[in-house]
Amino acid sequence: MDNNLTTLNIDDVLKKAGEKIENFYIPILNLQKQTSDIEIFNCVIGEIILTDCQIQHKIHLENVVVEGSFIAGKKRSSDKAVAAQFDNAMILKNCKFKGEVVFGHCVFSTLMSCQDCVFFEEVIFGHAHFKEQAYFWGSQFNNTISFNHAVFEVEGHFDKCDFRAAAHFVKVNFKGQDASFNYITAQTDIDFSEIDVDCFFAFRESKIDGKIDFKKAVFHKDADFIRSAFRSNVTFENAHFHEKTDFSYAQFAQSSFFYGSSFSNITFLNAQFNNEVLFNLDSHTRRSLGESVSEIKPAQFNGNSDFTNTRFHKRAIFENVTFVNEAHFANCFFGEQANFINVRANDYICFDSVYCNQEFSAVGGKFAKITFDYANINRRLDLSGATLNALSFYKAAVDLMVVEAKQIRRKLIHENPEKPSYEKCAEEYLLLKESFYQRGLHEEEDWAYFKFRQTKRKYRTKENIEKMKAASFINKLFYLGKLPFSLFERILIDRATGYGTRPLNITIVAISFILFFGAVYSYFPDTLVKPESMPFGFAQATYFSFATFTTMGFGDIQPRLDSIMPYVVSTEAFFGLFIMTLFVGTYTRKIIR
Structure with missing residues (x-):
């Protein structure tokens, strides 16, 4: 106590009610008989007792030091004391409370303002009911604080508060307009388990050194966690976000748990996870824990999900998660395993330009539309067993891509006949060819190579047609002259031989x-020289055609030099030599592999 202060007893305080009381020492403040507003400035108070009171007038304490307890309510529900009811404003500004502060079960019918105050001992607001605005701006709590089961009807603001011990907000109900914890600092744990927020929830740019728990929290309106820093474990297990939630630029230093949660529209733009983040337990963990995890469910994303530029430095587990609407992971960084096993993506899911330092696994997933354009995956992209309705991986750099040909036939987005992009398809099939080769799947490798060559041909043809349309008359003729070569390639090399990958096709072409x-030779027998006694029907003509095609020589039958037949025979011999060479090369390649 300041010895220079004059002592003022409670009776004198009540007599001065309605006036400004300043620079006094008040041993005890009991306002059961309060009849007017109480305004106390720059005073020291021994203790404050407000239980069994119904405060009908304003209380305003500013720059006050309370050396003992401030008791206005119950510490526990079983206590016999009657909690105070404040029918008028309660204003505490720049005050210091050196003893415990108890407002449990109190009712604040109007404004409750506690601005820039310091609390040295335990603070209890359990089951308190705030019917109007409640402000705790800039206050410092050096000991445990509890708001468990409190109700905020209109607004609850804790902006710039400093929590230096455990803070408990279990089952708090925020209603009305706003609930804000912007710019707070917390050196130990904060427990928001099972809070019910039926208003806008703001948690922007806060720094939490301890654990923070939002288990089973329900957010009925928008929630804002932009730029907050969580330096210990974060738990959102079984939390429910019914409107837009924003974690943009948030930082998670330790493990983050989101399994069992449901999100409407969620944004993690530029967020950073320095440790593992779990939107579900992975299958190995579930097996090791056995029955104890039977109630743990995967997260559910019911609206749009935006993880653009998010950095996952450790494991990112999205196993069995469902994305109902679009999900964007463009430019994400995965420092370790990216687990999207058995994911269900009912709409577009984007992994364009992601960087994955280890394996990216989407085994068994179901994807309506998935893209990996410009992705860089150091190890393997595992899509085995996945259902892929539309897929793109243009310019992707992948060490090994695990996918089956049957999964992606007619599923490439850039091969859509309505708007094809053949040059991109060619790049994708070339990547598939290399991946099939590394896995020893030579049939699939041949299929990918055939599609690569086919799409390259289609791209050249399309490019020539477009250039021809835009060119001058002379140049039109130049590009028009290229089209027969494209037609020749399509008929003889593409369809007939599969670019050397389909020996059966080559055999059929040779026989044809x-x-x-x-048939031509049998229809024009007079153009051939043969013994007069030799019958010449289709069988003999076929024998002659076979001998010509295989370049074995003419034997007893030769073309007449004074007819056109030598040119026909030479044409067949030329095509025969070409097709036989292709046939031998293709079968030799098959046998060697």
């Missing part, structure tokens, strides 16, 4: 050539 030219 032999039979076709045999």
Whole structure:
């Protein structure tokens, strides 16, 4: 106590009610008989007792030091004391409370303002009911604080508060307009378990050194966690976000748990997870824990999800998670495993330009539309067993891509016949070819190579047609002259031989050539020189065609030099030599592999 202060007893305080009381020492403040506003400035108070009071007039304490307890309510529900009811404003500004402060079960019918105050001992607001605005701006809590089961009807503001011991907000109900914890600092744990927030919830740019727990919290309106820093474990297990939630630029230093949570529209733009983040337990953990995890469910994303530029430095577990609407992971960084096993993405999910330092696993997932354009995955991209309705991985850099040909046939986005982009398809099929080769899947490798060559041809043809449309008359003729070569490639090399990957097709083409030219020879027998006694029907003509096609020589039958037949025979011999060479090369390649 300041010895220079004059002592003022409670009776004198009540007599001065309605006036400004300043620079006094008040041993005890009991306002059961309060009849007017109480305004106390720059005073020292021994203790304050307000239980069993119904305060009908304003109380305003500013720059006051309370050396003992401030008791206005119950510490426990079983206490016999009657909690105070404040029918008028309660204003505490720049005050210091050196003893415990108890407002448990108190009712604040109007404004409750506690601005820039310092609390040295335990503070209890459990079951308190705030019917109007409640402000705790800039206050410092050096000991435990409890708001468990409190109700905020209109607004509850804790901006710039400093929590230096455990803070408990279990089952608090925020209603009305706003609940804000912007710019707070917390050196130990904060417990928001099972809070019910039916208003805008702001938790912007706060710094939490201890654990923070939002288990089973329910947010009915928008929630804002932008730029907050969580330096210990964060738990949002079984939390529910019914409107937009924003974690943009938030930092998570330790493990983050979101399993069992449901999100409407969620944003993690530029967020950073320095440790593992779990939107579900992975299958190995679930097996090791056995029955104890039977109630743990995967997270559910019911609206749009934005993880653009998010950095996951450790494991990111999205196993069995469901994305109902679009999900964007563009430019994300995955320092370790990215686990999207058995994910269900009912709409577009984007992994464009992601960087994954280890394996990216989407085994068994179901994807309506998924893209990995410009992705950089150091190890393998595992899509085995996944259902892929539309897929793109243009310019992706992947060490090994695990996917089956049957999964992606006619599923590439850039191969859509309505708006094809053949040059991009060619890049994708080339990547598939290399991945199939590394896995020893030579049939699939041949299929990817065939599609690569086919899309390259389509791209050249499309490019020539577009250039021809825009060119001058002379240049139109130049590009028009290229089209027959494209047609020749399509018929003979593409369809007939599969660019050397389909030996059966080559065999069918060879037989077709032999039979076709045999029919020609049998239809024009007079153009051939043969013994007069030799019958010459389709069988003999086919034999002659076979000998010509395989370049074995003419034997007893030769073309007449004074007819057009030598040119026909030479044409068949040329195609025969070409097709036989392709046939031998293709089968040799198959046998060697």
